[in-house]
Amino acid sequence: MRRPVSHLAAICASLALAVPPVTLPLHAQERLNREQAIQLCVEKTGSRDRQTVGACVVEEFEARGQQGAADEARRILEQEAADAAAAEEAAPPMDRDRAIQICRERLESDDRQTVGACVADELEAAGQVEQAQRVREVLAEERRQAARAAQEAREAEERRQAEEARAAEDRRQAEQRAAEEARAAEERRQAEQRAAEAEAEAARRAAEEASRLTRDEAIRICVDRLNTRDRQIVGACVADEFEAAGQTRQAERVRTVLAEEAAAAEAAAARAAQAQAEAETPPDPDRMPLTREAALEACRAELGQVRRTTLRACIADKLEEDGQIAVAERIRANLPESRIADEVAQRGEPELTEAERQAAERAAGALDGQAATAAAAGGASTEVVEETVALGEVRSSADDFDTTAVVTDDDDGGLSRSQKLALGALGALAVGTLLSNRNRVVSNSGDRVVVQRDDGDLQVLKDDDALLRQPGSNVRTENFEDGSTRTTFTREDGSKVVTIRDASLRVLRRTLIEPNGEEFVLIDDTREVAPVDVSQLPDQPVVARAGSALDPLAGLGVAPSDDPLRDALMREAGLTSPAVDRRFSLAQVRNIPEVRALAPAFEVADVTFASGSAAIAPEQARNLTDLARLVLEAIRENPREVFLIEGHTDAVGDAAYNLALSDRRAESLALALNEYFGVPVENMVVQGYGEQFLKVQTLGDERANRRATVRQITGLLRTAAAN
Template sequence: MTRTYRTGTALAASLSLLLPHAGAFAQAQGASGQAGATGPLFCIDGATPPCEQEPQSGVPLLELPIEALQALAAEAQLDDALLAPYGLSVELLGEGTKKEIRQALKAARQAERRAARRAERQADAAAEEQNDAAEAQADAEAQATAEADAEQVDEEARKAERRAARKAEKQAEIEAAAEAEVAAEAEADAEAEAEQADEEARKAERRAARRAEKQAEVEAAAEAEAAAEAEADAEAEAEQADEEARKAERRAARRTEKQAEIEAAAEAEAAAEAEADAEAQALKAERRAARKAEKQAELEAEAEADAEANATAEAEAETDAEADADADADAQPKLTAEERAERRAKRAARRAERRARAEEEEVDPTANEPQETVAAAGGTEAQPAGEVTETEIDEENSRQSDEEFEAAVGAEAEIEAGEDDDGLSNFQKALLLGIGAVTVGSLLNNGREVVANTGDRVVVEGDDGLEIYRDDDALLRQPGADLRTETFSDGSTRSTLTREDGTQVVTIRNAEGRVLRRSRIFADGTEVELFDDLAQSEPVDVRSLREMEPEPVTVSASDREALLAALRAEQAVDTGRSYSLRQVREIQAVRALVPAIDLDTLTFDTGSAALRPEQAGALVDLGLLIEDRLAENPREVFLIEGHTDAVGDDAYNLALSDRRAETVALALTETFDIPPENLVVQGYGERYLKVNSEQSVEANRRATVRRITPLLQQVASAQ
C-alpha cells in the first residue's frame, strides 16, 4: 500500500502551526488542493471575512496573531466555548501575558499535529486490514467458483452427446433433401449464368464509357486548380518576404533604442553611484574629523583642568606630564581621513587579488594552525572562570527572523581594550580578552586587521583574506531559556543554556566566538554530542580532493522529491575520512561533497537581513523534512549559508551574508520543532554568486542549506 505524505487534516494541522506567517502557509496548502482547517474564519486583523488582505476568505482561529485574538476577546466576539478546544480562554487572552498565550497556542498546535499524525497512522492500519479481508473473501469465492465449474463441465459433456446424436439424424435428412435440390438448382443456375453473362457485358461497356468521361473532367479540373494554387503561392511568398523585412527593420530599431536606453541608464547609474560614493566618503571624513576634533577638545579641557588643579604642586605636575607623555606614546594613533582612504584602497587591491586566485586555492587554511587549546574546555577545576554572567532570555534580548538587527552592517562599534567596557556585550568583552582590540583599523594579537565591527560581528583581514568573528550561541537565545556564560582569561567561553523542560545545551567557544564543541543533555541525563573541533584534525589535501570532486549537486527547495533525496544523501565521493566543522565551513571542496539545497523562492531586499512575511511559505517542505530527519537521528547538523550580490564593500557583504544565514536559521527554529543547536550558520558574502554579475541581482541575495552530518567527526565517533 502506498503511503501519502501529509494528507488532509494532517497537513492542515501542520500548517496551522506556522504563526506568525500563517497566511502564507494556508495559501500554499490551498494551492496543492488539500483540505483547510474547520471552524469559524477571521481576517488577519480580526475583522469578519471577506477580508481586504489575502486570503480574503479568512484564516482559522489558531492562525490569528496574538493581538488579533486579544482584540476579538475584548470585543466579546470570542467565548470560552469556542476557545476551549484550543486550550485558550477569554480570561487568558484578556489578562495573560503574551508568553503565556504563545505557550498555549504552541501546545494547541503541537496537539493538533500529534492528533493528525495518529489519525494518519490509524487510517493506514484500517486500510491494511480492509485489504486483508478483501483478499480472503476473494480466495473463498474463487474456490466456490472452481467447484461449480467442474459440475458444469460434466453436465455439458452429457448434453453434448445428446446433441451429437440428434445432429447426425438431422444431417442424414438434410443431405437427402440437398441432393434433390442441387439437381434442380444446377439446371436453373445454367440458365441464369447465360443471362447474367449477357447483362455483365452490357454493364461493362456502359462503365467504360462513364470512366473515360469522368477522367477527362478530373484532369481538366486538376490542371485549373494547380494553376490557381501556383499563382496564390507566389503572391503569399512575396507578401511574407515583405512582412519579414518590415519585422526585421522594427526589431533592429527596437534593439538600437533599447541598447541606447540601457547605456544611458548605466551611465546615469554609474554617475549617481560615483557621486553618492564621493558624498559618502566626504561625509565620513567630516564625521571622523568632527569626532577627532571633539575628542581633542575634551583632552585639552581635561589637560587644562589638571594643570589648574596641580598648579601648587610643580613636582607632581612634572610627574603627571611625564606619565601622560608615556601614555600618549603607548596609545594607538588615530587615523586621518587620507590614511583610512589609503587603507581602503589597499584592501580593494587585496580583494581583487583574492578574487583572481580564488579558483587556484588548494591549501587547507587550517593546516598551519596548531591544535586549538582553550581554557573553557578544561573546566572550572583546571582554571576558574574570570567572569560568570547569568541571563534570562526573553523577547527583549532575543531576535525574531522578521526583525532587522539593531545595528546596521555599516555601523562601527569602535571600542579598544582598556576603555570603559560597561556597555559591551559578552561577545565583545571576550574578544577584547582574546584578541586585544575590536576597533576598526586596529591590529589584533594574531596579526589580522579589523575592517568592520557591528557589535555582534567583527570582520578581520589577514594573508588568507577576510574572516568573520561572531557569537555562534546567538541562535540558542530563545525566550523562556536561562543562559549561563563563563568567560576565561584567554577569551574562551563555556555557555550552558537551560530550557524549561530541563534540556541543557553546552557550548565551548574560542576567543573569536567560533564554536568548538557542542552537546545536548536531556533531562534524564542522556548526552548527545553534535560536533567536536577540539580533537586534532588531519589537514585536507585540497588538490587531491578537487581532482575527485563530483559535479556540484544543487536542488530547489520547491522540488520536494529532490529535497528529500538531498536530506538523505551521504558523501558523493567516499574520501575515507571525516572533517572538522571549521574545515566544512572554510573549504568549498569539502562542502561540495554533500548536496546544496537552494532556497530559490526566498530572497532578501538589498541591504536587509530580515525575511519578508510572505516568504515564510518557502520553508514548509524543508522544515517538515528536517523535523523528520532529527526525529530519526538527533545528531543531525545542518549548515545554513548566507550570500549577497556583488554590490558594495566585500567586508560589508560578508557581515550581511552571515546575518542572513542567522535569519533563515531563526525562521526554521521559530516555526518548526527544530532545535537551534542542530543548526550552524556561515556567511560567504559575494564569493559564490549564483548569477555572475557585478550589479544588484536579487537571485544572489539568497540562502543555501546543506546536511553536513556525513562530513563531521562526530559521525565517526558515533559509529
C-alpha cells in the first residue's frame, strides 16, 4: 500500500542526510542537501507520495554525483517499503469499527458526520473504496434526512406558533366579546336603573306636584282671603303660603320679585316726580339729547390721545352735564380695566398677511353694523361645505372648554387649524389688529375673539351657530365673498334651522322650519334699524318677571294703572301697549343695557360656577327644573319666543379674560337647558358681560357673581312685531 506524503518534515526525517542547508537557489547549486532535494522533487513530480518523491530524490543525488546520499536515500526507501509490507502482514485488515476508533482518537470528536468523513477516508486509503463510498452515501442520506427533519421541525414550530397565535386571537376576541357583552349588559342595567329612577322620580314629582301648592292655587287662596289683587299684598301672602307648604325656594323667589318691584316702583315714582318737575320747565324746542357717540367725539376733540379710562370719565361728565345723570352713573360704574388690552395696545399693529387683512376688513364691516350681506341678499355662494355633526364634536354643559380663555400672543397663541376654521374669518384675526381704526383685537382663543372699542369697552365675538350643532344634524354652510354665511341645520326629525351670519359670525337671521313646512322667523337683523336714544328709555333695569312666563306671580292679574313700572312689565305679555313705540334689533338688545333692561329677567341663583370654570355639574343642572318648565311653556305657547342667556363673572382677573369666560358660561347654561330638559337651542341666544354687572358689589372672589341670567326678549325684537 502506497502512503501519501502528508508532511514534508516526515520525508525530511526519513531522508536523514547530513548535508547542511545552504541559501543559494536550487538551479545555482552543484550539490543538494536533504531539504532541497525533497522540495525539488515535490515540485517536479507534483506528488507527495513517499515512494515517488523518494525515487526522484535518489535520481537527483545521482545526477549530481552525490552517490552516497543517493544510496542512503535508496536504503531508507527500501527499508520503509519492507517495514510497510511487514506491518500490513502483521496488522489486522482495516474495517469500519477500526476506522471509527482511529478517527475518534485522532479527531477527539463523536460527531457522526465529522467522524464518518474520516472513516471514509481511512477505508479509501486502505483500498476499501466501495465501503468508503457506502459510508459517504450513508452520511449524505443522513444529511438529507436531517435537513428534512429540520425543515419539518421548522414548519411544525411555525404551525405551532400560528395555532397559538390563532388561539390567542380567539381568546382575545372571546374576551373582547365577553367584555362588550358585559359592558352592554352593564349599560342595559344602568339604562334600566336610570329608567327606573326616572320613573320613580317622575312618580315622586307627580305625587309632589299633586300635593304641592301651585302658583295659581296660592294666588287664588290669597286673593279670596284678602279680597284684593294688589301684587305686593297678594305676593306677600303667596310667599307665606309657599313657605308654610315647605316650598322655601318658591317663597324666596316671590319675595325677591316683590322686593325688586318695590324698589323699581320707588325709583319709577322718583323719576316720575323728576319728570313732572322737568315738565313744568318750558322745553327748549331746538335742544336734542346728547348721544354717547357725540359725547365721545367731543371728548376726543378736547383731550386728543388719552387713556381710555380718562376718555370714559369725560364721556360720563358730558352726559351728566346734559342731564343724563343715570346714564353717566352707569358709564362710571362699568369701567372694567384690562391689563391684557393695554399690553396689546402698546405693541402696535402687527404686520398682516393677505388672509388676515381680508379677515380684518370683513370683520370691521360687520362690527360697523353693515347688516346687508351677500348671504342675506340670496346671491350665489363661492363655497359650500356639508357635514354631519358627530357626538364627539359637541361639548356638554358639564365639560369645560378645552381652549384657554384668552390668548394674546401675536402668533395667535398657536391656534390649531381646526380652531381657526371653527371661527371662520375670525380665526384669521391677528392679536393687535385694528379694525377700521376703531376696534383692536386683544385676544383670540380659538373659540372667541375679544376686541376693544375706541371708548374702552370690550366686546366678545363668537360663532352664534355653536349651539345649533347638535349630534346627528346635517350642516350645510354656504360661504360668500364678504365673509357672510348661510347655514342650514337639518335634524333627524326633519326640522330645519336656517341662519344667516355676518363676517363676525353674529347671527342676522334665524328661521325655524318645522317638518310640516311651517316657518317661524325668530331673529331678523338684516334690515336697517333706527339708533337708540337711551334718554327716552327707563333708567332702571326691570328685573322682575311680571306679565312674563318667568314671573312666579304670573297668575296674578294686574289692572292697568298709572304705574309706569307695571305698564312696562305688562307689555311683555302683550297686555298693554309698549312704553316705547318701537322694537329693536338683537344687536341693540345685546349691546345696550338700557334696552336689555326692558325685558323681564330670571336670576338663576341656584346655578353658580367655580372660579375660572364654565362647566355646570349635573347636580346643579337639576336646579334648573322650574326655569326650564317656564321656558318650555312659553315656547309651546309661542314658538317664536327668544331668550337671551347672559353670563357673568366676579371681578377677580383681567376684564378681557372675564368677558370670554362669561360668554362660555352663558353657552353652558343654554346647553344644560337643552341637554337635561329639551329646551330648543334655536330659541336661545347667549351673551357674556364679564364683570360689568356684579350682583354683589365686591372686587373679591364672590361665587354669587359667577352666575347666569335668563331674559325673555321676544317682546323687544322686531320679529315679534313682524309676526
